[in-house]
Amino acid sequence: MKLVVKDNSLINASYSLGLVEQRIMLLAIVEARETGQGIDTDTFLEVHAQHYADRFDIDVNNAYSMLSEATQTLFNRQVTYTVHDEKRNKPEKRVVRWVSGISYVEGAGVVKLRFAPEVVPLITRLEKNFTSYELGQVKNLNSYATRLYEILVSWRSVGKVTISLEELRNNLGLIDEYSRLEAFKRRVLDLALNQINKHTDITAQYEQHKEGRVVTGFTFRFKIKRDKKKGAIDVGERDADTADMFTVEGLNDKQLGRIVRNPMFMAEYNHLVSPTSPAGQSQQGWDFEMVNRLKRDASQFNKRPIRDYLEY
Template identity: 55%
Template sequence: MKNDLVVKDNVLINASYNLELTEQRLILLAIVNARESGKGITSDSTLEIHASDYAKRFNVTIDAAYKALKEAANTLFERKFHYAAPLKDYPQLKVYFFKARWVSRIAYADDFATLAITFAPDVVPLITCLEARFTQYQLKQISQLTSKYAIRLYELLISWRSVGKMPMIELAEFREKLGIEPTEYQRMELLKRRVLEPAIKQINQYTDIRVKYEQHKQGRTITGFTFSFKIISEINKLEKVRDEFDINKIFKKMTDKQRHLFANKLSELPEMGQYSEGTESYQQFAVRIAEMLQDSQKFEELFPYLQKVGFQTA
């Protein structure tokens, strides 16, 4: 399989939209195909998606792929998204809230089972002219997700890959970004049972991250959620460390001087961002890390990071 890298500007990751599962898959497949072509794309470029490619990428029958492409030809042209950004020619001005279409042109060739997509002018720079503000992941990570909400939640989470957690998101914003209509799942019990929990279950089962959430309340009313997650490769790394080292023995040997020395180093490690709280300084963070290193379970959890900043076990 080719390099199936999906890359989006974070403006697009954080946009609000409601796309059905097949529509999201087709947009992502078009982004991958645009990158794989190596030719670059403009708002005049036409990208072809074949039913056979769709079937292979998302492990569906060829008949299901035919149906997905044919239906998208009738619906995707009408789909819009909302995003926040400054005006390109006046970046110093306040942020504007834009409404845009995903595609400016779409067609389906029945005889060839092929969909032809031309991305709208607003979309092209958000998948091609990328600087430091972008998120990327392999298409295979979401290929087995069958919930449209799971795909959106995965993208939102993975944009925080470097820190392993997403800041508290207000309920209204959460609904908007996942494309939940105001009339849908108005009761919290329904929202959690039909949207949130199935999405998390699929993400944990089929993707490269393991996620959990906490709910935030004002009184008895849930007002938002916080998500934290670990990447499987990091979990596997910890398991390998457990197999190779006697962590408890190393923990007992660590001196107070070493604990504070390496706590200072850890406080500046980007991967440690998942443990930071609020707006604490590096110094405050280092003090808290030193306290964490006094706990054997936390020490074991942080051991791979200690090795990364030069901690020697011998």
């Protein structure tokens, strides 16, 4: 299998890559593992036009021009993620480049790239939360569909994930594009889901959440495909009383909800959200934002043992 492995904190970060750029990154990760070369901050990895053409079923002559053009833009692409400033006890939004160096060998059809120091640990660290999938799963997807597929399969064992509209837009790398909800759903979300359902190993659907008439977020549910005779494996049927592997210390969703509504918890972590975000404007928005943050990365909630909030 041609496995791509990424740390889930990288998958949930906000970044924007063009389709060719994204494919170059994925292919570099795959080939580094297949050759045993590995990924570090010093080594330039190679992506060959012929390999690119073979993996993504395109004409090799087109691959040459695609790789050449992508090399011109990839160096300036950035990834944004949040870390905790221990000294000031505050969240810090960090922006780094994907690559620290990149070049294109004219005539040979070879891209040489070196991942940035901050990105390398997020690609290579496998001992904690990580997601792996076959490169072939995304070969027929556009860039938004690839990003959404990565987000969904990072919750493969649960079969569902709830995410605010703001966070979803950030994770898909959208800043000002498709600001109207109708355009976002038609040109990005629905198109991405159609591609995922047609070309990958999962089928997915979503329901939207509203506060009044305003859509604030979505819950995605998906099933892993089996062969057509046997149907799909449903991995999304789990009630709120049951804990899952992505939660915290075996706590179920109802317990996590009690924790994030605890006045002490809210006082200690209200700095994590902007007053203008859905999580800063309503209790419902706060609840599903904080529960999902806890389940994705509980390490940022370190002021006291998380179970202590159930005692107050």
